[in-house]
Amino acid sequence: MGVVLFSLLLGVLADGTIPTAGQGLKLLLHEAGGGLLFGLVLGYSTFKLLRSIDAYHVEVMLTPAAVMGGYALASHLHISGPLAMVVVGLIIGNGGPTLAMSDTTRRNVDLFWELVDEVLNAVLFLLIGMEALLVPCTAQTAAAAIAVVVGERCWVLDL
Numbered sequence: 001m002g003v004v005l006f007s008l009l010l011g012v013l014a015d016g017t018i019p020t021a022g023q024g025l026k027l028l029l030h031e032a033g034g035g036l037l038f039g040l041v042l043g044y045s046t047f048k049l050l051r052s053i054d055a056y057h058v059e060v061m062l063t064p065a066a067v068m069g070g071y072a073l074a075s076h077l078h079i080s081g082p083l084a085m086v087v088v089g090l091i092i093g094n095g096g097p098t099l100a101m102s103d104t105t106r107r108n109v110d111l112f113w114e115l116v117d118e119v120l121n122a123v124l125f126l127l128i129g130m131e132a133l134l135v136p137c138t139a140q141t142a143a144a145a146i147a148v149v150v151g152e153r154c155w156v157l158d159l
Contacts (some may be wrong), residue, residue: 030078030079031078031080034078035074035079035080035081035087036083036084036087038070038074038077038084039070039084039085039086040091042066042088043089043091044091046062046063046066046091046092047095047096047099047100049062050092050105051099056104056108059108060105060108060112064112064116066092067089070085070088
């Protein structure tokens with residue numbers, strides 16, 4: 001939805017014409033519908049490949065290849081890559097382990113994606129920490145930080 005709104009507003013800035021509701025709906029259908037359809041096709045194709053191969057190292061590498069290649073192709077086709085990859089993940093994550101993977105493959109795929117998750121979380125927090133170093137420490141930012149922490153505590157504790 002954000003990509004569609006951004007594209008519509010960019011069009012307004014570029015040529016000065018206000019898009020119609022039909023144009024917005026068409027763009028949303030292309031982005032979201034195309035992403036979902038592409039995800040179904042890619043997920044089913046990857047599932048069939050996983051089912052036909054019985055070499056865990058090839059199957060493990062097939063999962064990130066589907067994600068990276070699929071996302072790149074979705075971007076090239078101007079459809080929603082995140083929606084497509086969610087559909088691929090649902091197909092592979094739900095049907096793949098029981099219907100297309102051996103126990104060895106399942107274990108190795110799980111270990112691979114757990115490692116990727118840990119690495120990306122570490123990078124995320126590293127980047128957040130680096131960004132925090134760039135924020136000047138003034139009385140206003142300190143007061144804002146305290147307000148956020150207190151507000152979060154009150155919300156969590158339902159005060």
